[in-house]
Amino acid sequence: MSWTLPKLIPRSAPIILIVLTLAAATGFAAVGHLVARYNANQQSRGRRLYAQGLAAANAGRYDEAIAAFRAALTCDPANSQYQLSLARALRDSNDPRRLEEAESYLLALWQRAPQDAAVNLALARVAAHRGAIEDAIRYYHNAMYGVWNSDPDANRTKARIELIQFLLKKAALANAESELMALITALPPDPVAHLQAAQLFVQAQDYTGALKQYREVLHYDPSNAEALAGAGEAAYLAGDYATAQRYLQAALNQNPQDANAHQLLATADLIARNNPFRSHISDVERNRRITAAFAQAGKRLTECAQQTGIDLNAASTPTATNSVSPLAALQARWTATKPDLDRLRSPAETDLPDTIMDVVFQIEQQTAFACGRPQGLDLAFLLISQKREAAIQ
Amino acid sequence: MSELAAASSGEASPSSVVRLRTTRRLFSSLDGVFNEEVFFLILCVFIGIFSGLAVVCFRLAIDWTHLALLGPLPQTHSWRLFAVPSLVGLVVAVLVLHVFPGIRGSGVNQTKAALYIFNGYIPFRTAIGKFICAALAIGSGQSLGPEDPSLQIGASIASALGRQLEISREKLRLMAPVGAAAGLAAAFNAPISAVLFVIEEVIGRWSAGILGSVVLSAVSSVVIVRWFLGSEPLFRIPVTTFKRPTELIAYAVLGIAGGLASVAFAKSIGYLRPRLKQLPRWTQYLQPAFAGLLIGLIAFLGAPQIMGAGYDSMDQAMHGQYAWKMLAILAVLKILATTVSFVSGTPGGMFAPTLFVGAMLGGAVGDVERMFFPHLTGSTGTYVLVGMGVLFAGFLRAPMTSVFMVLEVSGNYEIILPVIVANTFSYLVSRGLQSIPIFDLLTRQDGLILPSLEEDREEAILRVEDAMLPVPKTILNATDYVDANARRIQDSTDSAFLVRMHPSGWSAITRDQLQRLFQEGKGELTLASVLPAPSVPSLYPDLPLDAALRYVNTYALVPVVNRANSLQLEGVISRESVFQKYGAPSTHQ
Numbered sequence A: 001m002s003w004t005l006p007k008l009i010p011r012s013a014p015i016i017l018i019v020l021t022l023a024a025a026t027g028f029a030a031v032g033h034l035v036a037r038y039n040a041n042q043q044s045r046g047r048r049l050y051a052q053g054l055a056a057a058n059a060g061r062y063d064e065a066i067a068a069f070r071a072a073l074t075c076d077p078a079n080s081q082y083q084l085s086l087a088r089a090l091r092d093s094n095d096p097r098r099l100e101e102a103e104s105y106l107l108a109l110w111q112r113a114p115q116d117a118a119v120n121l122a123l124a125r126v127a128a129h130r131g132a133i134e135d136a137i138r139y140y141h142n143a144m145y146g147v148w149n150s151d152p153d154a155n156r157t158k159a160r161i162e163l164i165q166f167l168l169k170k171a172a173l174a175n176a177e178s179e180l181m182a183l184i185t186a187l188p189p190d191p192v193a194h195l196q197a198a199q200l201f202v203q204a205q206d207y208t209g210a211l212k213q214y215r216e217v218l219h220y221d222p223s224n225a226e227a228l229a230g231a232g233e234a235a236y237l238a239g240d241y242a243t244a245q246r247y248l249q250a251a252l253n254q255n256p257q258d259a260n261a262h263q264l265l266a267t268a269d270l271i272a273r274n275n276p277f278r279s280h281i282s283d284v285e286r287n288r289r290i291t292a293a294f295a296q297a298g299k300r301l302t303e304c305a306q307q308t309g310i311d312l313n314a315a316s317t318p319t320a321t322n323s324v325s326p327l328a329a330l331q332a333r334w335t336a337t338k339p340d341l342d343r344l345r346s347p348a349e350t351d352l353p354d355t356i357m358d359v360v361f362q363i364e365q366q367t368a369f370a371c372g373r374p375q376g377l378d379l380a381f382l383l384i385s386q387k388r389e390a391a392i393q
Numbered sequence B: 001m002s003e004l005a006a007a008s009s010g011e012a013s014p015s016s017v018v019r020l021r022t023t024r025r026l027f028s029s030l031d032g033v034f035n036e037e038v039f040f041l042i043l044c045v046f047i048g049i050f051s052g053l054a055v056v057c058f059r060l061a062i063d064w065t066h067l068a069l070l071g072p073l074p075q076t077h078s079w080r081l082f083a084v085p086s087l088v089g090l091v092v093a094v095l096v097l098h099v100f101p102g103i104r105g106s107g108v109n110q111t112k113a114a115l116y117i118f119n120g121y122i123p124f125r126t127a128i129g130k131f132i133c134a135a136l137a138i139g140s141g142q143s144l145g146p147e148d149p150s151l152q153i154g155a156s157i158a159s160a161l162g163r164q165l166e167i168s169r170e171k172l173r174l175m176a177p178v179g180a181a182a183g184l185a186a187a188f189n190a191p192i193s194a195v196l197f198v199i200e201e202v203i204g205r206w207s208a209g210i211l212g213s214v215v216l217s218a219v220s221s222v223v224i225v226r227w228f229l230g231s232e233p234l235f236r237i238p239v240t241t242f243k244r245p246t247e248l249i250a251y252a253v254l255g256i257a258g259g260l261a262s263v264a265f266a267k268s269i270g271y272l273r274p275r276l277k278q279l280p281r282w283t284q285y286l287q288p289a290f291a292g293l294l295i296g297l298i299a300f301l302g303a304p305q306i307m308g309a310g311y312d313s314m315d316q317a318m319h320g321q322y323a324w325k326m327l328a329i330l331a332v333l334k335i336l337a338t339t340v341s342f343v344s345g346t347p348g349g350m351f352a353p354t355l356f357v358g359a360m361l362g363g364a365v366g367d368v369e370r371m372f373f374p375h376l377t378g379s380t381g382t383y384v385l386v387g388m389g390v391l392f393a394g395f396l397r398a399p400m401t402s403v404f405m406v407l408e409v410s411g412n413y414e415i416i417l418p419v420i421v422a423n424t425f426s427y428l429v430s431r432g433l434q435s436i437p438i439f440d441l442l443t444r445q446d447g448l449i450l451p452s453l454e455e456d457r458e459e460a461i462l463r464v465e466d467a468m469l470p471v472p473k474t475i476l477n478a479t480d481y482v483d484a485n486a487r488r489i490q491d492s493t494d495s496a497f498l499v500r501m502h503p504s505g506w507s508a509i510t511r512d513q514l515q516r517l518f519q520e521g522k523g524e525l526t527l528a529s530v531l532p533a534p535s536v537p538s539l540y541p542d543l544p545l546d547a548a549l550r551y552v553n554t555y556a557l558v559p560v561v562n563r564a565n566s567l568q569l570e571g572v573i574s575r576e577s578v579f580q581k582y583g584a585p586s587t588h589q
Helices: A013-058 A060-074 A081-092 A094-110 A117-130 A133-145 A152-169 A173-184 A191-203 A207-220 A225-238 A241-254 A257-275 A283-308 A326-343 A350-369 A376-392 B002-008 B014-033 B036-071 B080-099 B108-116 B124-139 B146-165 B169-188 B191-203 B208-229 B246-277 B281-302 B309-316 B325-342 B351-372 B380-396 B397-409 B413-433 B438-446 B453-458 B482-491 B509-521 B546-552 B575-583
Strands: B473-478 B494-502 B506-510 B556-562 B569-573
Touching: A013 A060, A013 A081, A013 B036, A013 B208, A081 A094, A081 A117, A094 A117, A117 A133, A117 A152, A117 B002, A117 B569, A133 A152, A152 A173, A173 A191, A173 A207, A191 A207, A191 A225, A207 A225, A225 A241, A225 A257, A241 B108, A257 A376, A257 B014, A283 A326, A283 A350, A283 A376, A283 B002, A326 A350, A326 B036, A350 A376, A376 B473, A376 B546, B002 B246, B036 B080, B036 B146, B036 B208, B036 B325, B080 B124, B080 B281, B108 B146, B108 B169, B108 B191, B108 B438, B124 B146, B146 B169, B146 B208, B146 B351, B169 B191, B169 B208, B191 B208, B191 B397, B246 B325, B246 B351, B246 B413, B281 B325, B309 B325, B309 B351, B309 B380, B325 B351, B351 B380, B380 B397, B380 B438, B397 B413, B473 B482, B482 B509, B506 B509, B506 B556, B546 B556, B546 B569, B546 B575
Parallel strands: B473 B494
Antiparallel strands: B494 B506, B556 B569
């Protein structure tokens, strides 16, 4: 069997070229029609597969979702939505090997539309998964300043909050704090938003900032128990025990079951009643508080020594290596300072309260280090010492 | 057209007849504008367009077949996985044996044979058969690729067009590689690699004459494919890095591994193919079905990635989707699957499977290397890309194409050093262990011996300098008298002498001719006045010795001069010295 094409084309060069051009144009139109129909079919199939993928992803069946999205992409390879969804599924599947592929899809999308906020957010999340702080910050910022298809303000705030949470998780407190500053300028007049911001400030250890946000919440909703308790805790952590007492008391009035508020309030009360440096107290009361603090410190030292098995008399009998336990040294100092208590009433001894309280603070700090965080009065003195140190610095 | 008909039937109006005559005059004047060279170049563009359109349809046909037969979602443990390729294998076998003989295999060799043996003739039936059977085979999951069939479809279209237009035999011969480049470029969406591959594997020698036409057709076909199917690359290329030169050692190891894998791949095809062809004819109906069954079973048991061309799996490997063990298993299984598919006579290409094996092997080797040397900075994607080139260099033995293919696919110049190093090692290992490249092996098994670039590289060329004699002691001057020259040659034993012409140029004269002139009483005449008018052409030392053959029968001595100074004589060539060189073993290195 031999197949030969019939001779169709005349031999004049211009006519040949016209015939070839017509044939090419006809072929072009025919193939164009074929491709259009094929693409329409493929797109329809792609949409079905995409819907399957979305359903699987929403149900947390990421392997199934990835397979469906991949198949959808074979039907419509240039579809950005499919690529984005596949990238998200790859990222959310918690398989580190898939992150690279997710990033590759997203980078391709990013190159096509670098202003697309959704793509930047997805890239930021991939970078966050990888723990790449700089990349994450860059893509989160791109997302914040990018183009959102709907509700841009809310989405930008959400993106910034997500970035702050990521930075806090990575202990990048300075970065987190600067993002928090930017966040509060764009917060809507909404107590929920301010409450969330306040909690982020607490996590960033900016207690003054947190207190400010809790106060904003209370501005809109003065009886918000969570805000009252939060404000009390923030004030307590910031060392403003008087303010803490006020908020914690109000919080307990709203929610008497709040154990944390109870505990914090008890400590704040102890501080208020026993702080010898508190203003507007008489000399007699100050001396009483110093004497009581000194006695409490001695007691704490003895208890801690017993707990750790340290001989407090070792200061007078150094060991062969000539090293003395810090607790024993403090015991020696405490013993040496004790006679000074009698001179407290002398108006000439202006530095003596500080000297005695210095011994108390050192004992509280050292025992907290050696025997763990104290409770009750010892905790109160420890907090007073920390506040004074912060004030001096 | 209606006016033409009216004119021929004698019913035309006077004005229409005038217009018709004007058109004819215009056409006949345009005929002169299109000389053969210009016309051929324009034709190459059309070949690219037609090949591009055909390849677009071919790719749609493969996708459609795949979707119709295997479904859009890959499902392991489905009966379709082994039923479909087996049954389609039977259909393909019947078509190949009864309707489209001569479409077995990849098509690269057939195209090359068309160029060197059949004066560029490839039956158009080949294009149709290749289109249908390869689409069925690849779409049903046979482990073959669409690139080589696209190459043959392009070549077949070009050949048919050339025959239709009754172009000269010389040009018709060139049509096959021109169409082949168009088909391959369209299939792989990579014009540079296609041009280089056609030069390395189809034409088999570097020829500046055809380069322009091949490039034109390749570019125009790629434009067509991108127009219809978009310019999305075959793979999403991950970030590829190469930081420390010491890491080249790791890529060299990959090259060695790739070379060994290439040899295993080539040897298994080379061993099985003739044996399966020797089996009784009835078994040839079953061979593609058996191949399909085996591939289907592998897919059914958990490795569906090996079915078809496998570009999606390569893409996933590039993005670190598989652990090294899986990558290694896929590489081995793909070699097995492609070998059985190919030796069974199923039409389809080895281009994509080669890339697949290389990709998986590259990823596996890279991952293992990074396990032992965690400081290596190359990502899995980088090793996968380099691995593709490695197998291409080792298995297909197209070293230039392999380098440019990786660069063109990745669009990343940064990995050129790893690619070159790895490909060189792979090529050397493969050449050392398997002297005959796979395409040459296949043509030899079919009883043909075709030229190849590697053969050219192996063969030392004889040059003029190899046969050149030293500058003769006696050189005559054309401005001297015949009797003076006759006296000068009395002391010489040479039988022929060079004559320096004035102001430049050379001629030659034999002792007998000079003595005859003297005896005829022309001693008082200058030698220039009695010598024949055309001077002896000069040769250069670096020219191939073949160039001297044109002159040594006409002239007793041919001068060899310096390229920088044509008056400076380097030596002479005589008939005896040339033939002596051809008769003796070459000492030229």
